Amino acid sequence: MAAKIAKLEKQYESSTSNINDNSQGIFRGIAIFVNGYTEPTGEELKRIMMVNGGTYHHYYSRSKTTHIIASNLPDTKVKNMNTERIVNPKWITDSLRAGHVLDYTKYLLYTNQSGSQPKLPFKPLSVDKNEKMRLDTSSSVSSDIAVDHKMQSSVEMHEASSNDLKLNITDTSNLTADNSGDKTNLDTTKNQTTGESPTKGHAMSTANPKFLSEFYNNSRLHHISTMGAIFKQYVNEIKRKGSSFPGRKRLMEWLKTSTKNTIKPEGSHHHLDKGFKLRSKRVIMHIDMDCFFVSVGLRKHPHLRGIPVAVTHAKGNAPTQAREGRDRQYELNYYKERAEKKLMKKMKPTNQAPLVNKETFDISDEESVEEPAKSTTPSSDKKFSSIPLIDETSSMSEIASCSYEARKAGVRNGMFLGPALKLCPSLQTIPYDFEGYKEVSYKLYDIVASFTHDIEAVSCDEMFVDLTELLNSCQASPEDFASLLRSEIQAATGCPCSAGMGPNMLIARMATRLAKPNGQHLAIPDDFADYMKDHKVSELPGVGWSLGKRLESEGVRTCKDMQAWSLGQLQTAFGSRTGQSLYNYCRGIDDRPVKSEHMRKSVSAEVNYGIRFTCVADAEKFISELAAEVANRLTSVNLKGKCITLKLKVRAKDAPVETAKFMGHGVCDNVAKSVSLSSATCSSDKIERETLSLLRQVKAPPQDFRGVGIQVSRLEGHQGSSGSSSSNKSVKSFFLAAKTSSKKSIFSQDTAEKKERLDNSISSSNTVSNVSNLRRSESYLDPQPGPSGLQRTDPKESKSSSGVNHTSGSKNQSTGKGTVDLDVLMALPENLRNQVISEYEQQGYTIPCAAKSPEKVSRTVGSDRESSLSLSSKMASPGDKDVTGTSEDRKDTYSPHRTSTNSESLESEDLITSFSQVDSSFLDAIPAELREELRQDFEHKKQAEASRSASSGTKNKDTFLVPVMQAPVKKGNKPKEKRGRPGKLDPRRTANKGLTKLTSLLQGPNNKLSSKIDDDFQPPIAMKKPKGKSVKTQNKKGSPKGSPKKVKPLQSALPVKDVQQLCHPVPFNPRAPCALPLGQLPSAHSQDLVMPYVLPQSAIPLSLNEMPSISSSLGQESLLT
């Protein structure tokens, strides 16, 4: 659909000529609110409206919204809406196609309201695509749609979203709570579906054609991920629109009032005083909604307030019925085993023992150890002991979010429902309300944005806000602002939130934990290091199950423990960047800036649930669907990619065929295969072809596939999701606008023109290349310049060949067009240059090859690397069964890496050097935003430096110490300037060559030593376990482990303690607090599984599934078992 829509837009645009001009937009005067799932997605409709002069409302406004767009019944909302205009989304697409607004009455969802039976003749869901496509005329469309009259308007919309469809007018809020609601929704939504599912009743991937859309419609993880991307983009849009802060007036008024009321004459002073202190530097706020999904859900189920509540798909009433061949206990133990093995690889031999032992068995002791410290968990008593939290019949439905009442009993987000019910028998469940979450999120962001645009979106329920400027401007104290802000959010959404404030993101975030439930906390320690002392390292950003375990094995549990380590020691043990971050974080130092704008680096779609293929054809069919999904996502954000990766989860050698979790992925090995294309693509067909080709390289039988994913990276194109070109700002635009130095813009033409041209050129070029490549690719391949051999032919299509040709071709083309100023480009440092190029490319411009680094084609097989490694290591252990499995595949498929051709790049480098000068002027000239972007890029490069520093390590460490690290564990980057920027020229730069001042500025000096340090450890690397950190008490668990094969009854309940320690065992549930990522074992819910053991806080989630990354590495090993 996205692709189709995009085409429609283009067509329209071309005909119209100026898209941006709202005055001409066909939807002028029309303001829509999208309710629920619609065929063109709400986001897509938003884009269409924005591009064509219309208005899009993120939440319904009775007075301003002119039309409500919905594919299925709005139910609740409908009742209350006075608007009679609930229209099928086809009205929008058909109007767009027609070039003018069609009569919406022909697209009304329903006529009368009372009946409220909408008329959805067709399938509401994605199904429509085909229909839409077919339907060209409005007439046809109309026919499809049930017309009728409008429903009546009625009441107002409730926030309630969708669920209660049919019900009448009554307000949903009153509806019964519980789960029942959920089903209703499903039914309604699905209604059309009506009996399908031939085969098994499950949602199998193969059998049920609707599986994909059904899965995504119900996947909370998919929704939060999607929403996260939406809000990051939303912040960008807000900033772009301009700066007006209506909230500041309210703040000023409020300050006056409150001051008077409160009476503290001093108060004001007080505020000021604090303000000064804070302002000296900066004041960062972290805002996070309290038990988000639950809070939103409770609006519809008010009678459940105050009691333990959890949001889940299952109700938890009926016991799960065991399937043939299922053995939860065994699966759990197997998972743990693998997780430990993986973790062990990363640890020093000396420290390994402990963990191992744990696994072996008893855990209790260990747990006790940990627990004690934390015992904090409030609650409970946790009974230690062992209550098996997971048994053969308990529900393995994950709890997305649970209320604070439930947390008192030890229940945690990500935990399985079954174990949670054992901890908290009175736990009530409520259904998901995805529409509600989005609505509340928009309100949250809108409110914050009314005060400042210095916002960094973290997720749909969370963000960082730099209050420095705001507080200075309004002379307000952080506390007062937080009070007003939180009250406004509560009033607008009906949901509580908490805010933490501090001198940097790290401390603000930690303050939020203290603030949590519905509170706020300002932390401005005089001595940061002292402030951090008693915090556990697991609370630091980037410290998850794996790193936490490694630190633990080194005796590092608290920040105080970590403060005893030198920078060099940390870098040697955990990597240069990670070591630097840890060094700073444990001292309360965090220079990361609150940043908004960010560029997407990859787009992917994966499904690791419900995958059960009976034959290759099933797998191929599903992969084709996924390819289309990914293509749509790329198209919707105007991006194309040059690297396609097929990611598979394959049942681990000894993992049971029947998974512990219904339709789950169980314990798996990860397999990845990738291909580099000569030219970027967003074509569904192309992605499908490449992907199917990669599939052929996989040796594992389709019957053992448990997960399938397709990722596209090395993106090009303009990022803006919104159709309007305006969106892009980026380096490119900058260049376009200003040309630096001698040549001003890189392109001779205007941006608009440029774009068009570029597109054309590109398309043509691509086409050409493709064409040539396509068919002959193979033959051509050889010709390639550098490494002619590279490619391996496989590329079916051309990749490789195209690459070759491509390069040459591209150069020619670009040159021919002469759109780009190579000189300018060349002048830039390599890094920068590449960025610029990439951006241009994204937009569609072609750039001479020379400038670029070579593309290469090649296809590489992925994942094996570990396996391969492991192989070597494993080799020893024979294990390997696994080895065979995974590794083999990889090997087989494996192709030589592509070399990156850089032959040309060399030239560019020379140029680059000269650039340095350019840079300076450049930077100055560049808008702040661009500068930011550039900086980021540079930062990356810096990383390398960081690594070096590590090596140099010891020395530098000391020097760096303090201020340096900003970035969280991750990479870092950041340091913007770290301390002294190396002046423009850094010595390093030289080394880097390409980088120029920018780089230096951004980066700190470092060089990377790179690998060295870790090497020591490396040999053994590999396993890891997941870890989860939990919020406070969490749980970790350990599981007993036994022999891989079957062990005792699940129950091995572990003491809570165990859990903690053991966390090790794998977290069954990756998402659980401690959990592992998904990878390996059964699934996640580590806690759940674990639960049996114990639980409370520390329990680790073991997920039955897989271990996080294990699959690959472990996979190999695991195979052993």
Added chain:
DNA sequence: ATCCTCCCCTAC
């Protein structure tokens, strides 16, 4: 010394 690929890990 760098660059680039291939993963793992973390987070919501």
Added chain:
DNA sequence: TAAGGTAGGGGAGGAT
């Protein structure tokens, strides 16, 4: 039954 997604930081190690 249950809906185990997804993007980006970062380390290791090979290629240049």
